[in-house]
Amino acid sequence: MLKQLLPRTIFFRYLLIIIAPVLLLQIILTIVFFDSLWIKTNKGLARTLVGQINTLVEVYSNPKTNKDFNFVKNIFENKLISKIYVLENYKLPSLKKPKIYNLYDQLLDEQLTRQINAPFWYDTKNSKDFVDIRVSINKTILQFIVEKSRIRNSSARIFILWITIPSILFLLISILFLRNQIKPFTSLADSAEKFGKGQYVPELKPSGAVEVRKVIIEFEKMKRRILRHISQRTAMLSGISHDLKTPLTRLKLQIEILNKNHALDKVKSDVLEMEKMIAEYLDFSSSQETGNTIQFDLSNLMTEIKQKYNNNKITFKCNEKILMLGRKHLIKRCLYNLIDNSVKYAGNADIIVKKNNSAIEISIEDDGPGVPKNERERVMRPFYRIDKSRQMADGSVGLGLSIVQDIVNSHGGTIKLADNPKGKGLRVTLNFPA
Numbered sequence: 001m002l003k004q005l006l007p008r009t010i011f012f013r014y015l016l017i018i019i020a021p022v023l024l025l026q027i028i029l030t031i032v033f034f035d036s037l038w039i040k041t042n043k044g045l046a047r048t049l050v051g052q053i054n055t056l057v058e059v060y061s062n063p064k065t066n067k068d069f070n071f072v073k074n075i076f077e078n079k080l081i082s083k084i085y086v087l088e089n090y091k092l093p094s095l096k097k098p099k100i101y102n103l104y105d106q107l108l109d110e111q112l113t114r115q116i117n118a119p120f121w122y123d124t125k126n127s128k129d130f131v132d133i134r135v136s137i138n139k140t141i142l143q144f145i146v147e148k149s150r151i152r153n154s155s156a157r158i159f160i161l162w163i164t165i166p167s168i169l170f171l172l173i174s175i176l177f178l179r180n181q182i183k184p185f186t187s188l189a190d191s192a193e194k195f196g197k198g199q200y201v202p203e204l205k206p207s208g209a210v211e212v213r214k215v216i217i218e219f220e221k222m223k224r225r226i227l228r229h230i231s232q233r234t235a236m237l238s239g240i241s242h243d244l245k246t247p248l249t250r251l252k253l254q255i256e257i258l259n260k261n262h263a264l265d266k267v268k269s270d271v272l273e274m275e276k277m278i279a280e281y282l283d284f285s286s287s288q289e290t291g292n293t294i295q296f297d298l299s300n301l302m303t304e305i306k307q308k309y310n311n312n313k314i315t316f317k318c319n320e321k322i323l324m325l326g327r328k329h330l331i332k333r334c335l336y337n338l339i340d341n342s343v344k345y346a347g348n349a350d351i352i353v354k355k356n357n358s359a360i361e362i363s364i365e366d367d368g369p370g371v372p373k374n375e376r377e378r379v380m381r382p383f384y385r386i387d388k389s390r391q392m393a394d395g396s397v398g399l400g401l402s403i404v405q406d407i408v409n410s411h412g413g414t415i416k417l418a419d420n421p422k423g424k425g426l427r428v429t430l431n432f433p434a
């Protein structure tokens, strides 16, 4: 339950760890402040004010003391109460109950109700600086004008400003620092993800806290070890394949000499197949070599490919000049393999090259039988073919798509097989970061 509520990213978790105590402290401080400082002082001030008003009202309404009213009035005026007026033949306006959120009006209302035994009216909003309180005695009205600053504790605003603005400021600063601390984690996660997919990842510079640095250094060591291992293995296998070429050629020659009555035809075709497999494997391992990365024009590359096929069943659509950063001969091999497949398994193929703000998209659409959904992952594996018996005859080995995937990955791109949206057939989409 708690797990579901907690934020998922480390950044937001850390933020919560920082924010939660600060926020709680703020809430506690605000409650304590409001209760002890704001409410209590303002209540005290309101009580005193209404007490004084009550004295004046009593002096005025009692016939015995009425004649001394002016004397008493002079004593009270310009203290808590600024001005006192006696209004003859006035009617009290009707009074609205204070709103629940208007704490000050509520305090005043409560004190007036408790202490004054005559109809009263007050207004705290009409004037910016004064509060107007009126009490009705028979046909006269006593009006009291009170300066707001004398009866209101105004430190609330200052207090809230002082407590919220610095805490927001400090929070922003800590968010900035926090982001810098999280950065190495994110780049490490990205690198690990890409490396796992077999894509090329530039070396990570250790940064951040000691522990994170250590993880990055160890990750880099591990990466180098794995890469060394792969290249050693590839080098060994291609060495063997290479060495096999000479005995195979010799075998072929000997078969030609001995193959009088076509008795060795089967052996011959097996040898040819082996030769083809070796050639393809050598191709595959050379696709893993790291050549020079250059910037080249994709539309030029398309023209080169078009010339090779010289076939009006294959159409090319590349409207603009698109520059791509990569190893040109590998990208070319990649496209050859895909177009070869379309030529072999379908008939017609459309090659469409597009560029949007962050990616270059190359798609090859054909009208062949397509690749069923459950085979789409498997066809990428080396030496995997869907229909083995049929395809071996036309010299397929099953390395084409593995080579494509390898090349695409090493360029930081992705490959996707899907149904051709035009209906029948396969659509292969390559996406490269632009």
Ligand SMILES: Nc1ncnc2c1ncn2[C@@H]1O[C@H](COP(=O)(O)OP(=O)(O)OP(=O)(O)O)[C@@H](O)[C@H]1O
Pocket: 280, 337, 341, 342, 345, 346, 366, 368, 369, 370, 371, 379, 380, 384, 385, 386, 387, 391, 395, 396, 397, 398, 399, 400, 401, 402, 426
């Ligand atoms: N355009 C396509 N239409 C239908 N099936 C395809 C298409 N492309 C590939 N496949 C299927 O995926 C399998 C693997 O393709 P891949 O290119 O890796 O090997 P291959 O074409 O059989 O041999 P190679 O390319 O090494 O000569 C193929 O055997 C084929 O069954």
Ligand SMILES: [Mg+2]
Pocket: 337, 340, 341, 399, 400, 401
């Ligand atoms: Mg192929």
